[in-house]
Amino acid sequence: MAKPVAKNTNDNMNEYYFHNYWYQFNNFLSTFIPISILTGLCVAIGSAFAGTFGMVMALGFATALNFTIYYFSADIVLAMYDAHDISCEDVGYDKELILDELVSDLANEYGIPKPKVNIVEKGFLNAFATGRNPENAVVVATRGLLDRVKIDPKYNNTIMPDANFLTKKELKAIFAHELGHVINYDILVSTIVATMAGALGIVADYMRQASIWGTRDNEDDSALGRVCMWLVAAIIPVIASVLQYTVSRSRESNADCTGANIMGEGQSLASALKKIHRFSKESPLKYSVSKESEGLVGATKHLFIADPFSSDASDCCTGSQNPFDVSDLPDSNESTLSYLFSFFSSHPDTRQRVQDLEGIDHRMVRKI
Numbered sequence: 001m002a003k004p005v006a007k008n009t010n011d012n013m014n015e016y017y018f019h020n021y022w023y024q025f026n027n028f029l030s031t032f033i034p035i036s037i038l039t040g041l042c043v044a045i046g047s048a049f050a051g052t053f054g055m056v057m058a059l060g061f062a063t064a065l066n067f068t069i070y071y072f073s074a075d076i077v078l079a080m081y082d083a084h085d086i087s088c089e090d091v092g093y094d095k096e097l098i099l100d101e102l103v104s105d106l107a108n109e110y111g112i113p114k115p116k117v118n119i120v121e122k123g124f125l126n127a128f129a130t131g132r133n134p135e136n137a138v139v140v141a142t143r144g145l146l147d148r149v150k151i152d153p154k155y156n157n158t159i160m161p162d163a164n165f166l167t168k169k170e171l172k173a174i175f176a177h178e179l180g181h182v183i184n185y186d187i188l189v190s191t192i193v194a195t196m197a198g199a200l201g202i203v204a205d206y207m208r209q210a211s212i213w214g215t216r217d218n219e220d221d222s223a224l225g226r227v228c229m230w231l232v233a234a235i236i237p238v239i240a241s242v243l244q245y246t247v248s249r250s251r252e253s254n255a256d257c258t259g260a261n262i263m264g265e266g267q268s269l270a271s272a273l274k275k276i277h278r279f280s281k282e283s284p285l286k287y288s289v290s291k292e293s294e295g296l297v298g299a300t301k302h303l304f305i306a307d308p309f310s311s312d313a314s315d316c317c318t319g320s321q322n323p324f325d326v327s328d329l330p331d332s333n334e335s336t337l338s339y340l341f342s343f344f345s346s347h348p349d350t351r352q353r354v355q356d357l358e359g360i361d362h363r364m365v366r367k368i
Helices: 019-073 074-080 093-112 141-145 166-183 186-213 224-263 268-282 291-299 337-342 350-363
Strands: 116-120 127-130 136-144
Touching: 019 074, 019 186, 074 127, 074 136, 093 116, 093 141, 093 166, 093 224, 093 350, 116 141, 127 166, 136 141, 136 166, 166 186, 166 224, 186 224, 224 268, 224 350, 268 350
Parallel strands: 116 136
Antiparallel strands: 127 136
């Protein structure tokens, strides 16, 4: 049974804005600037090629579509994954009950209502949160994640050297991150960005059609004009995607920071992220889900704590017992090509996230 919501008295959360203000400010800019650029592109390009009325129609349609999705986001995503509540009679495993207790404890620490806890019967290891606000939030764990959790009183409050299993403390850190998304209203932010990107997509589609069939006014119906219009139409979705992924990465980093602060340290989440990264290498997604489900996971990968398709890890987490050791994690900056590809990633690379968590860990006031 859910515990009553308590007033947040966590000292680490009270110090949160003082010890990490620069980190928070950078993440704010990483969200605000792309949204501003998307808004400017919507107005400028829409007005130039579709006219004021066309732009208003495109933006209105995208807004209606995305905010409908936003309002029903939890129900839509849970239905897509056929998720079920852990309170179902056919589920009675100890790990599910422990997860429910952890989420309840975290909700009390955050000072929010306890979210519903659901399970997705998929073999890959991951977790996500959905819901438009704390009152309607749902946190989800995959079956593969729970299967890797080792419940042992000896290791419950430690970071276990054995990289093959997650401890109870690491499991809590994962869901501290997910509840960070909830209190930061990341679903709302993602919806706003998706609305702008969707409106640009509609305008780009109009421009592609116009480049082939011409425009009504025929002001510039030359071959050169049509080619230029087609090129702009091809570039717009790429720019929108890059900006959308930029926001996604900044929200993931922000949730890492929020989760680390509620935990009182960053090493538990760093260790958990490294292990999930390694598990993804050992059991690639294509072996954990069907071909049909792989498309679904791809469409919703931005929801997860780690990119489900990230299987480029070397033999990370092998040997070192230091959760902040990144020597065996791939670096997205090691080559120009990998750096360019990182702009189309929904998550920061694990190496960067672990390094950021180390910095947060060193600056924060620890729990006693």
